[in-house]
Structure formats: structure tokens, C-alpha cells
Amino acid sequence: MSRWPDHPIDIERVRHPGEQSARSIMLAAAIPMYLVILLYILISLGTLLIVIGMVFGMLVLAELMSLAHIRANGMRVGPRQYPEVNDMVENFSRRLKLQRPEVYIMQDSMWNAFATKLAKERVVVLLSGAVDALLLDGNDDELAFLVGHELGHHAAGHLDWQHRALRIGAWMPFVGAWHRRCMELTCDRVAIACCGDGHIALRGLASMTVGALMAPRTDIEAAIAQWNQVRTSLFVTLRTLYSSYPHHLQRIDEAYRIAGRWGMLGDSEGEAMDALAHEELIAAPPVVPRAPSAMSNGQGPLA
Numbered sequence: 001m002s003r004w005p006d007h008p009i010d011i012e013r014v015r016h017p018g019e020q021s022a023r024s025i026m027l028a029a030a031i032p033m034y035l036v037i038l039l040y041i042l043i044s045l046g047t048l049l050i051v052i053g054m055v056f057g058m059l060v061l062a063e064l065m066s067l068a069h070i071r072a073n074g075m076r077v078g079p080r081q082y083p084e085v086n087d088m089v090e091n092f093s094r095r096l097k098l099q100r101p102e103v104y105i106m107q108d109s110m111w112n113a114f115a116t117k118l119a120k121e122r123v124v125v126l127l128s129g130a131v132d133a134l135l136l137d138g139n140d141d142e143l144a145f146l147v148g149h150e151l152g153h154h155a156a157g158h159l160d161w162q163h164r165a166l167r168i169g170a171w172m173p174f175v176g177a178w179h180r181r182c183m184e185l186t187c188d189r190v191a192i193a194c195c196g197d198g199h200i201a202l203r204g205l206a207s208m209t210v211g212a213l214m215a216p217r218t219d220i221e222a223a224i225a226q227w228n229q230v231r232t233s234l235f236v237t238l239r240t241l242y243s244s245y246p247h248h249l250q251r252i253d254e255a256y257r258i259a260g261r262w263g264m265l266g267d268s269e270g271e272a273m274d275a276l277a278h279e280e281l282i283a284a285p286p287v288v289p290r291a292p293s294a295m296s297n298g299q300g301p302l303a
Helices: 017-043 047-073 083-095 128-134 141-155 161-171 175-195 198-210 220-230 234-242 248-261 275-281
Strands: 102-106 113-118 121-127
Touching: 017 047, 017 161, 017 175, 047 102, 047 113, 047 121, 083 102, 083 141, 083 175, 102 128, 113 141, 121 128, 121 141, 128 141, 128 198, 141 175, 141 198, 161 175, 175 198, 175 234, 175 248, 198 220, 198 248, 220 248
Parallel strands: 102 121
Antiparallel strands: 113 121
16 A cells, blocks of 8 residues: 555646646747748648648657667656555555556756657656755655656646647747746645655755755744845845756745645644645645654754
8 A cells, every 4th residue: 555645636627827827928928929820831732731740750769869879867656666665656546536647767967857748658767866855864755746747747748749839939038937936836735745744845945955964954034034035136136037947946935835835734744634624725624644664763954
């Protein structure tokens, strides 16, 4: 039996509200662009369509080559290979009503991971820089936040063709970056819902922000106070407009607020969600407290 919660997750209830707003604007901006392309196809008597087909063919070839590289150089997570991680993937995928992606761990010192869709295959790659940092204390809980975040991109449809087709609407200033930021915040919410514990998310985000060694010493409330102090300053606002990713302190603030609203910041780890969380997040019984991690000594980095 999985030690993670068992309730199903409604992705539309978890989705960040700004994502839908940004997507609507991008759709409005994309329509005239597609009309212009259609006009050029008609004027060129189909010549442009041939060029588009050639470009599409080269993109498919590039995807197949990238998929081959990942499969030949990364370790695929499965029942025999990293079973603790496989348990997360199986549990989260089932609750998100998502066909299980291929999940790989690859050597790279960068603190990062990514979700992608290559030649119709759903793939998640966890880079060792992030995995090593999150497992530094022997507790795999924070790794669950990373896994849940990347699965969130697949569950939210961020990599499906309908979503990717809207990218042509990103020509409108700042809208594309805003959309990307909201996508990341959506996936943070998905990860919190998957883990059933806001503290796991906050510890993972702290590790991403200051590194694995300083993360246990991080005062989350002080970090949120710092964000509230600088968030409205001129140059932070300008930097935000151009950024495709939310600032780290903003992600910590958002995670703290949404986890609190969902009743996932209780004093005891794995505390059941309250009625508000039950109504907003799921259509199932409350979260069952999780069993202790097989890799954990019972103390999280921020405990």
C-alpha cells in the first residue's frame, strides 16, 4: 500500500486562476496570427504548406533523437529501479487520472527537472543536482514535491498540442511570460495536492532557493515577509513582467497560502484536510495520514 494520500485530484479545481485568464488572452492573440498564415497559404498556392510540413518533419525527427538520448543515458524509474520514486509516480499519476509517463533520472549538476512530450510519449526527467539535494538528509518527501510538480505539467495539459498551439499568441507583450508563470504555480499546487502536506512543498522550495544545506535553517515566515517587502518595488515588478518563471520567494508565498487554505499546514504531518479543502480540491474522503518514510528518521529538514 502506498504511503501517500489516496484521494483523486481534480486538476481544474487545483489550476491557478491566472492560467485560464492568460490562456484566453493568448487564444485571442493567436487567432489573427493563424488567419494570416492561412492567407499566406492561399496566396502561395500551398507552397507555404509544404514548408510548414518540412519544418514539422524536422521537429518530429528532433523529438525522436531527444527521446533516444534520454532513454539511452538516463535511468528509468520502475518497480525494481528506485522503487520509492516509482511509488510516488504510480500514486500521483493514478490520482491525477494521468497515464503514467516514463520517468528518468539523469546526471546533471543543475537543480532542475523537466516534463516533456516527445513523439507522443510523456516523459519526466529528474536531474541529479535536484535529486541529490532533496535526498541529502535521507528523506525522500521533498523529492515527492518535485515529482508531483513535473507530473502536474502533463496532467494540466501544458504539453498537449492544444496548449502548445497557443504559443503563437505569445507575441503579445508580457502575456506569454505571465502564462508560463501561472503554469508553474499550477504545478506547485498539483504537487502540494499530491503530497497532501504543505510542509513538504515548503522544504522543497527552500532547497531550490538556498540549497540543501541551508534549507533546514530557513525561516519560511521570514522569507514570505521578505517577498511582501520587495514584491511591489519598481524593478522587481519590471523583472516579473519579463520572467517566464515565478520568483522563488513568490512560489514560497503562494505555496504557504494555498497549503494553509487547503488545511495542509497542520502541526502533525499528514493531517487530514478540512472541509474547505475537501470542497475545493477533491471529491473523495479526507486524506489519510501518511505512513513514515522508509528513508526518513521522522525529522524533516524544517522540523
